[in-house]
Amino acid sequence: MPVQLFIFLAVVSIASSLGVVVQKNPIHCLLALILTLITIGALFVALDAVTVGFLQIIVYVGAIMVLFLFVIWLLNLQAEPVPIGHLGLKFFATIAVAAMAAELFVFLSKTRTALGEVNVAAGYGSIDSLAQTLFGQYLMAFETTSILLLVAVIGAVAVARRALPVRASAGSPRPGAPS
Amino acid sequence: MMAHFSALGFILLFPALGFLFNLFLGARRGRGSVNIIGPGVIFAAFAIALIAFIRLLRLPSDSVLTVTLWPWIHAGRFQADFALQMDALSALMTLIVTGVGALIHLYSVGYMAHDDDFARYFAYLNLFELSMLILVLANNLLLMFMGWEGVGLCSYLLISFWYTNPNNAYAGRKAFIVNRIGDAGFLLGMFTLVAALGAHGIWTLNFSALRGNVGLLGPATATIVAVLLFVGATGKSAQIPLYVWLPDAMAGPTPVSALIHAATMVTAGVYMVARMHFLYMLAPTAMELVATIGALTAIYAASIALVQLDIKKVLAYSTISQLGYMFLGVGVGAFSAGIFHVMTHAFFKALLFLCAGSVIHALDGEQDMTKMGGLRKHLPITYATMLIATLAISALPPFAGFFSKDQILESAYNSGHRGLWCLGIITAAMTSFYMFRLIFLTFHGDSRVEADKVHHIHESPRTMTIPLLVLAGLAIIGGWIGLPEGVMWGDKIGAFLAPSVGEFVPIVHGSYAMLTGVSLGLAIFGIILAWYFYLVAPGMPYLIAYQLQSGYNVLFNKYYVDELYNTVVTRPLFWVSTFVLGRLIDSFMIDGLVNGAGLTVETGGQLSRRLETGNVQQYAFVYVLGVLAIVAYYLYLVTH
Amino acid sequence: MAIDLLIGAIKAIVILLLVLNLSAVLLWFERKGSALIQDRVGANRAAIFGIGKRMGLPNLGLMNTLMADPLKLFTKEDFVPEGADKFLHALGPFLALFPVLVTFAVVPIGDAIQIGGRTVQLQAASINAGALYILATIGVGVYGVALGGWASNNRWALLGAVRATAQMISYEIAMGLAIISIVITFGTLDLQNIVHQQGGVWFGWLPRWGIFLQPVAFVMLLTAGMAESKRVPFDLPEGESELIAGYFTEYSGGKQACFMLTDFAEVVLVAVLVTLFFFGGWQVPWLYGDGFHLGVHQLLLPRVAVVIVGVLAFWIKVVMFCWLQILVRWTLPRFRYDQLMRLGWKGLVPLGLLNVLVTAFVVVLATGAGR
Amino acid sequence: MIVSYSWVMALSAAIFAIGVAGVLLRRNILVMFMSIELMLNAVNLTFVTLARRMGSMDGQVIVFFVMTVAAAEAAVGLAIIISIFRNRETVNADELNLMKW
DSSP states (O other), X not given: OOHXXXXXXXXXXXXXXXXHHHOSSHHHHHHHHHHHHHHHHHHHHHTTOHHHXXXXXXXXXXXXXXXXXXXXXXXXXXXXXXXXXXXXXXXXXXXXXXXXHHHHHHHHTTOOXXXXXXXXXXXXXXXXXXXXXXXXXXXXXXHHHHHHHHHHHHHHHXXXXXXXXXXXXXXXXXXXXXX | OEEEOTTHHHHHHHHHHHHHIIIIXXXXXXXXXXXXXXXXXXXXXXXXHHHHHHXXXXXXXXXXXXXXXXXXXXXXXXXXXXXXXXXXXXXXXHHHHHHHHHHHHHHHHHHTTTOTTHHHHHXXXXXXXXXXXXXXXXXXXXXXXXXXXXXXXXHHHHHTSXXXXXXXHHHHHHHHHHHHHHHXXXXXXXXXXXHHHHHTTOOBOBHHHHHHHGGGSOHHHHHHHHHHHHHHHHHHTTOTTSTTHHHHGGGSOHHHHHIIIIISGGGHHHXXXXXXXXXXHTOHHHHHHHHHHHHHHHHHHHHHHTTOOBHHHHHHHHHHHHHHHHHHHHHTTOHHHHHHHHHHHHHHHHHHHHHHHHHHHHTTSOXXXXXXOOTTTTOHHHHHHHHHHHHHHTTOTTSHHHHHHHHHHHHHHHTTOHXXXXXXXXXXXXXXXXXXXXXXXXXXXXXXXOHHHHTTOOOOOHHHHHHHHHHHHHHHHGGGGBOOTTSTTOBHHHHHHHHHHOOOOOSSOOOHHHHHHHHHHHHHHHHXXXXXXXXXXXXXXXXXXXXXXXXXXXXXXXXXXXXXHIIIIIHHHHHIIIIIIIIIIIIIIIHHHHHHHHHHHHHHHHHHGGGOOOOHHHHHHHHHHHHHHHHHHHHHHHXX | OHXXXXXXXXXXXXXXXXXXXXXXXXXXXXXXXXXXXXXXXXXXXXXXGGHHHHTTOOOOOHHIIIIIHHHHHHHSOOOOOTTOOHHHHHHHHHHHHHHHHHHGGGOOOEEEEEETTEEEEESSOOOTTHHHHHHHHHHHTXXXXXXXXXXXXXXXXXXXXXXXXXXXXXXXXXXXXXXXXXXXXXXXXXXXXXXXXXXXXXXXTEEOOHHHHOHHHXXXXXXXXXXXXXXXXXXXXXXXXXXTTGGGTTOOHHHHHHHHHXXXXXXXXXXXXXXXXHSOTTXXXXXXXXXXXXXXXXXXXXXXXXXXXXXXXXXXXXXXXXXXXXXXXXXXXOOOHHHHHIXXXXXIHHHHHHXXXXXXXXXXXXXXXXX | OOOBHHHHHHHHHHHHHHHHHHHHHOOBHXXXXXXXXXXXXXXXXXXXXXXXXXXXSHHHHHHHHHHHHHHHHHXXXXXXXXXHHHHHSOOBTTTOOTTOO
16 A cells, blocks of 8 residues: 555544543544544555455444444533542553553564565455355354344343333332322 | 062052152141051052062072162172062061051051141151161161161151150150160171171172171171171160160150061061071170070060059060060070061060050050059950950960060070070069059059049040951961971971071970970969959059068169169260360360361451452553563564 | 546546536425425526526526525524534534545446546446445444534434434445345446446346346335435434424534535435446446447447446436435325334345345355355 | 555554553543454454455454454443443443442
């Protein structure tokens, strides 16, 4: 992929992911996250993972993030106050994160190969090849994910379901309770 | 020779089913069904036992019916299956247990008619039958011991059946504990046996195998095992020194006393000795011990019975003394005679108890003979049957007791134990004396019944009288299968039992007429004495008791044995339990250890739980540190 | 390199202009159409210098729709309610409009043409995952409405936003299923390829259009698309009688214009998709690379003419489907929200799943794929 | 100058670290959750990059699965958050210390 494109995407994605962490208002965080996801999807496409890239946008941006949005609306979350308490934890956490970033940089930048140097077969990353792999080698796992999703849906409903309202008559009658 | 006969299992099955039914459904289904089921299952078992018995008679005399129900214990090389066998001995015992048992169950229907806890009662009774049958049908010593313990349990449960009265509960406990002492001996005997035979590669307790391999044991080992097993027998069969529980056991319902503490369970010891006769044959010393203990117990218990006033106590001591006779018999090697006496005794002693029960029933729980008398008019059937039983136990011909007791005494004499024989015949005199004392005090003379009880003296219901009549019949004719040698068909039962318990080999040959004459004469003398004392000159006993104050007290207080045990055994035991075991070891050491362990863990938890701040981010932080470490490790790997 | 970029830019601008203008025209189109349907006169003012009148033409009010309204809109005060999230409030309309417009990037408006020896696809971006791209952009389209409505700090707006979001999400699934069945049928994600496959005829006369292969998907796509565009009968999010104007209650001037434009752009989009997938895109019945062929009769045309005819045919079809949607809008009453959801989840989604299943079976049996 | 894999990997590392920071530093459970999604995507990016590097599709398939899992996780997680909020009226991680000793 062209360097300019990469740099652009990299800058945007890092900036937006920082936005996720630093912004106060959850909605803004969400927006930043969406932007990150889109850029990462674009990176996928640029890395010849076309299908996965678009799927990323469809699934994450089109579905999961909307779920987040709904939850934020449902809980009516406002901007959170200035953080207090556990400051020591935060301090050390920051250090730890920095250390991890450093480590990962050193670790991952070991590979010096350039993108162009590896030529992939035609149709690499296309939906056909993905399907071939998915429904061939990984069929079992794929089918299992369906069960996973089913369970997740049921679990989500079960957990989030509001308990059935108790009638005033059924419950212990309070004095002056409307019946 | 072995013959597979699967129906044996059903002999056990029926009491088991009855037990379960009465235990779980009985109370709910009500008296009617319990009264049917309870005795019904025993009658069924009796029928099957009869079938098996006939089958056995058809087969050659030395044959054994066997069935293996399921593999039971396979520990290492040791093997014990849940297997049954029925040879002549088992067959006879099974018939006694189921037959007499069935009659007593039937009797109980009437006896417990006014008790609300009938379901539990019959459940226990069925369970007892089950255990007793396991005991007599087991084909190995271990399974037999299981039945042994089972009957012990039932005995305990039934003695303290009316548990609301603390005395009954105490009596039950006493019986249980005393039996435990004996069982400890039994267990040790089994262990020794297994160990000794295991040394020779015999890892089983099957009677057949034992019988075949008992020769491998040295005389010393054999004696030890035999004595230890006999300790168990003294416990179960109430011999000196472990007889003390039996008199108290009369606290239970009278049918129970009849079934368990007269007819069946207490004879288990005799059965065991007969079953293991091949072992005792190898241990003459043990045999001597058995015979001596038996004879001493016989006369000892009889002497106590002379002065007891409680009708059931008298019968209890007479039971002990009769058991002594049996052990005398098996002790001198006349195993068949012993078993024969077990049978006849089962008949007339059960009958006696049932009659006593009938009397008590009629007198609304009155057991003191000084408050009876003249009941003969009110309880004709009871009186007649009890008289028959008394004649039987007093060993007057042609009643059952005569033949069996004579066989024992004759064997004792012929085996050269003259001393023991003397004790035996004296006991015979005493027996007839105290039994007729009982009869006269209860049924003759003028009534001393308390006023409030006079009005409802009544003959017992049909369910109670029928067993009396049947048993009375048996008490008359029961002995005729063991006539002396040469008389008519001779000693049938001896011949029948010979394959499983061997023949009696006499050493000397006293003249039969002389021996019988002596014992018979003494018995009659006892009767006359009783007649004179208690009918002709009623004041006499009190005079004698006054003259021989001290002796009388000794007898009346049963030689103060209970007090002796109390001071010698029980008190120290309590002291040790309370202070050494309880305070020192248990409360201090063990509790200390346990609490210490708990405390350690708790403190550790108190300290370590501080890590659980409940703050997700701290957990995540620790997690990240871990990730850092791991990545660092791989970084090291790739850089070096 | 440079020339390619230039061509790309030109194509992008052309298509963008086409879409925007078409949307604008649709506004007028709708006014007159509704007037026609409701037996009114409709827009008939603001003739510029009375040109038309002088020529004796009827005054169709074209001018005030195409010029006066936009001018008015863009000159109005851009009102931002108090306590609103200014940034998102401003972002909302464009966030809504942008995805719709970029969707057109992959739409092939005509066959490839040769200009100076280089082949030019009449398609702004010829990526071979076009269908996925469309789904992706439509998925992103939710946020403009949602955030715009939320940022307005107005209950009506928020309610409208919630409704809109739920509705769009629900119907995206149906739409996706429809498109998936199409993709299975044609075996490719590439729109140009799909259109190509719709050329030619069956039995010598019946054009190979997708409608004949996927009637169910056609109905689903049309319905879901109309629901996506949040117009009657699916205009719950902006139901005047309930929510004033729904998510753009608090919008005025240019931003509201953006929302309106989004609406019409979506109408066009739906029409375009239907055309592409079911009515052969730029394919004209019996028109081949070298002219018309029907049975023995034929009328030969130059290549350029063929392409031009194709492009015209494409836009005619699009306009026709726009008109169809307008008809629907002005004839049907509004759903109730539960009806809407029931239709979406209990009607279209199961139907779509079934359709996908059947399609897959048929395709496997017919082409022997997966062997 | 052409893009090398290490660049993309470094990018994903950066995003991952930022995600970790979000989880460790933010109080709002929801935002922590978003940060987790960030991390997931960083890893996805790594997968895709290395898949491209090796010219195999497996990495992309894994990404596909990660998305599925993320969807499931989001559903359940958000449900949990909702019920937490119902009971505790807060989504502040510091106030949710039921598990505290």
